[in-house]
Amino acid sequence: MLRVEHLSKTYPNGTRALTDVSFEVADGEFLVVIGLSGSGKSTLLRCINRLIDPTEGKIFWDNIDITAATPADLRHIRRNIGMVFQQFNLVKRSSVMTNVLSGRLGYANPWLSLLGIWPDEDKKRAIKALERVGIADKAYNRADALSGGQQQRVGIARALMQEPKLILADEPVASLDPVLSHSILQYLEQLNKEGITVICSLHFLDLVHRYATRVIALKDGIKVFEGSAREIDRAKFKEIYGEEAQEVRATAL
């Protein structure tokens, strides 16, 4: 159970990215965060694993206060939270294997990991993770030799290495074409069915309908909607996306 209470974030340059956002996520949910570009989705997700420190508010996870965690505690919390990024965020020059193994850093022996030495157990785990996303044959390719969809699957495999209880996915399919979008989201859906809570920001509404168990919407850093995807009617849609917006369908592109 994740509980976000009165979360606000003001960047050092004065940009107010989040204002008093509160919501809860039950274990096993597939929560989708929607909102225009710049509405604060990335900031919200990064506050949850504290890649960004919120200015105000608290985040509790199973009654542990993430916002008050010491650096050592924070690393323990982070290793239970996998993260998937819009730009995949792989180290391009490193092999797929190394990228996937880096997901295990929170568990690894600090000295051996610095030397690049990994126990066989972790290597087997990495191969298994790659098998799950269907690209075990690419393990020893350079990451940038892979296509976008394949790179995002490496990103998911990296998150799987953490044996996460929660996955934060920040627009995981925004850089991919519609067909690939579904294949990536289906992996997340599968993981969700196995009990991993997923918080995912998305752009296309039809994807939201298909995958979300619940939706929250942000506008200018303020939560303007919380409910099921079906409750987003024409009026609500206009409120979230503005007057001129059209409902764009990923599959129609």
Next chain:
Amino acid sequence: MTDNTTRRSPFLSGLFSAIVPGAGQLYNGQRYRATAILVGALVVLGMVVWYGEPFWYISPVIIWLWNIWDAVSLSAGRTRSILAPVLFSLLATYGIGWQVVQINFKSASIERAVQIVRPMLRPDFVTLRTEKNSIWVPVQVPCAPNPPKAENEINGIKAFATPNCASVGETVIVSASGLWPDTETQVWWQTPIGDPKMLGENEAAMLVIKTDSSGSLTTTIRVPSTALAAAPDPTLPFQHRVYFEQFRPIGGFVISSNGRYVLQGMTETLALALMATTLSIFLAIPISFLAARNLMSANPLTFGIYVVVRTILNIVRSIEPLIVAIIFVVIVGLGPFAGVIALAIHSVAALAKLYSEVIEGIDPGPIEAVRATGATWVQTVRYGVVPQIVPPFTAFTIYRWDINVRSSTIIGFVGGGGIGFFLIQWIQINDLRAVSAAFIAIAVVVIVLDTISAKVRERLV
């Protein structure tokens, strides 16, 4: 210009331009054309006056005439092509340039070229493998009352001299037997302290005598005028020696003494470049962080440091290592160390700039992703930063070493050590065979390194 109201008097236009080039054009409202004509005319005039050759005055005169014609045409609404003045300025520029650099194809003489190229076709790198036969005989200088017998025998080779002693300038008959037959034999004098003296023409050439078919030779020599030059007391008799030495090839080649110098110089050159590059890496890495815009633009103080560091790097980079070497030869003395410092200074500036560009290009995405896995700070650097910067750093460093090897081949010209140090001396004493050996060694090393470094860099990037 078809509008009649803007037309000006053709006479005045021409007159103005005749007085000041471009003035007529200005009068016709053509500001840019006027400026260009004035500046162009002044530049060409200045150049021609500076060079002082009357012939070239033709160019400014033609430009001046064209400018008047152009002004008159403008007043009639017509623009003249600028081809003529441009052509004539170029003509003056190249003509004067040609004469300034003294291009003179007649000075190139085929004969001299052949004189140079012929020895260069036989680089002095290896020489025939030879064996040596030698014997010496003692001669007392000056004479004591009872001089020892002037004879000697080693391994069946005999030599003797008559008389047994002599004074400077006197003649002595020397003979040797048991040498190889029909073989050229060098005969030379050695003083008691081991100084060799030549016995040929004017004591300035090696005396070479061929042995007869039985392996013997006899010749008359004169005790060299400098035989006692280093003697503490020229009246004290001492045993000097006359040497007989013959060589013959025994098949195969050995490295010649100049060849050995080429190897030594090349080793020195490679070591010089390696040391300079290594030294510069250690300095360039910390400096590169100060010269990386993304790290330093956080506040005005660090940004100021960034600007200063960048400026210094740019200035240092623009100074030729050869010039820096001249300075350090004075400071630390002749030799490779001066070269190392000179190359290192230049390399620090060059590498720091390249490194800083790598740092500026770091993608923050992977760093964020590694942090999100629960990695420590050190692990984040190891898995998020290092893989992004180490390959390009290495590639740039290898590239720099490559450049430094090239530079260090010539840094010896100013006394900075390495092969260039030998090369410049061989050029000065006109030992063209050694020069050619050095050329070949440099070419081979540079080409090999170039190829390897290109291959390695290809894999890294």
